Amino acid sequence: MLSRIALRSVAARQSTPTALIARTSASSTEVSGVRDEVNFPRPVRGEPGKVRLGFIPEEWFQFFHSKTGVTGPYTFGVGLATYLFSKEIYVMEHEYYTGLSIFIMVYYASTRFGPKLAEFLDKEVDNVENSWNAGRVNTIKSLEDAIASEKEAQWRAQGQELLIEAKKENVLLQLEAAYRERMMNAYQEVKRRLDYQLEKTILERRIAQKNMVDWIVANVTKAITPDQEKQALDRCIADLAALAKK
Amino acid sequence: MAIGDYPKEYNPAVHGPYDPARYYGKPDTPFGQLKLNEIGSWFARRNKTPSAFMGACSRAWWRWQHKYVQPKRVGIAPFFQLLVGSMTFFYIINYGKIKHHRNYKYH
Numbered sequence: 001m002l003s004r005i006a007l008r009s010v011a012a013r014q015s016t017p018t019a020l021i022a023r024t025s026a027s028s029t030e031v032s033g034v035r036d037e038v039n040f041p042r043p044v045r046g047e048p049g050k051v052r053l054g055f056i057p058e059e060w061f062q063f064f065h066s067k068t069g070v071t072g073p074y075t076f077g078v079g080l081a082t083y084l085f086s087k088e089i090y091v092m093e094h095e096y097y098t099g100l101s102i103f104i105m106v107y108y109a110s111t112r113f114g115p116k117l118a119e120f121l122d123k124e125v126d127n128v129e130n131s132w133n134a135g136r137v138n139t140i141k142s143l144e145d146a147i148a149s150e151k152e153a154q155w156r157a158q159g160q161e162l163l164i165e166a167k168k169e170n171v172l173l174q175l176e177a178a179y180r181e182r183m184m185n186a187y188q189e190v191k192r193r194l195d196y197q198l199e200k201t202i203l204e205r206r207i208a209q210k211n212m213v214d215w216i217v218a219n220v221t222k223a224i225t226p227d228q229e230k231q232a233l234d235r236c237i238a239d240l241a242a243l244a245k246k
Numbered sequence: 247m248a249i250g251d252y253p254k255e256y257n258p259a260v261h262g263p264y265d266p267a268r269y270y271g272k273p274d275t276p277f278g279q280l281k282l283n284e285i286g287s288w289f290a291r292r293n294k295t296p297s298a299f300m301g302a303c304s305r306a307w308w309r310w311q312h313k314y315v316q317p318k319r320v321g322i323a324p325f326f327q328l329l330v331g332s333m334t335f336f337y338i339i340n341y342g343k344i345k346h347h348r349n350y351k352y353h
Binding site: 118 | 326
């Protein structure tokens with residue numbers, strides 16, 4: 001586990017933050033030459049450096065690791081403190097005990113209220129950053145909205161094309177329907193006229209036939225003489241008599 | 247170079263935005279990578295004028311600022327560092343008075 005910590009801190013050390021200050025160049029200095037981006041990259045704001053025990057830089061522990069292992073720096077610290085105490089280089093006078101009590105208070109306060117305070121301050125940092133970014137974010141969002149609405153308008157225009165196509169088709173269908181209706185109309189008119197002609201011809205033939213029959217019958221009855229009538233009656237009586245005998 | 251000016255070596259056209267934590271002169275071997283017998287010559291090469299010393303202090307201050315104070319989400323570490331540093335400093339400058347409070351004669 002400790003080796004993992006060591007790896008992590010090595011990785012963190014490789015991305016040590018450089019700087020964040022950007023200032024405009026002074027006019028007094030000579031301005032000439034080509035910008036060297038490789039050796040002098042633009043400074044970026046980094047992550048805070050790692051510390052242990054609240055304030056000791058992680059690099060101090062890393063410095064010990066290759067020589068003494070992971071417990072080395074702690075052993076050194078304890079040994080140094082023991083040396084300073086035992087030789088009274090660090091004198092334990094009254095202020096030392098004041099310091100101890102203050103340390104206990106600070107430790108309690110930082111462990112008890114530190115996380116909450118950190119949460120609150122992080123939120124404040126986010127708020128400030130968001131408020132600084134708000135204008136840009138809003139502009140980007142409005143532009144994106146404009147793009148989206150433009151795309152939608154294009155989509156709708158394509159829909160309009162479809163609609164117009166459908167309308168054209170509809171008009172063609174109506175034309176076809178009108179054409180067929182007129183065709184039907186013409187057919188029916190022709191049929192009506194032909195039917196009229198047919199009926200007229202039939203009627204004429206019937207009338208002519210009737211007149212002819214009437215004329216023939218009249219002429220035949222007119223042509224029968226009383227002689228003939230009598231002969232016919234006689235003949236009929238004779239036939240009846242012949243029938244009656246049978 | 248007057249007070250408040252940029253270092254002489256700083257050229258905005260080449261170096262871009264000014265980084266107060268950075269030394270813009272010709273870089274020497276870092277102190278941590280020296281061999282023991284090179285330390286003397288390394289110190290001999292140093293510029294020991296007051297302004298250079300002030301520049302070194304200023305760069306150290308800004309390095310500390312950039313690393314522990316200026317990042318977006320810092321903890322309480324820089325305050326504790328400042329506290330411990332000032333405690334040590336004041337202990338040292340007051341050592342002449344404090345040593346009279348020793349409890350033992352022989353160590």
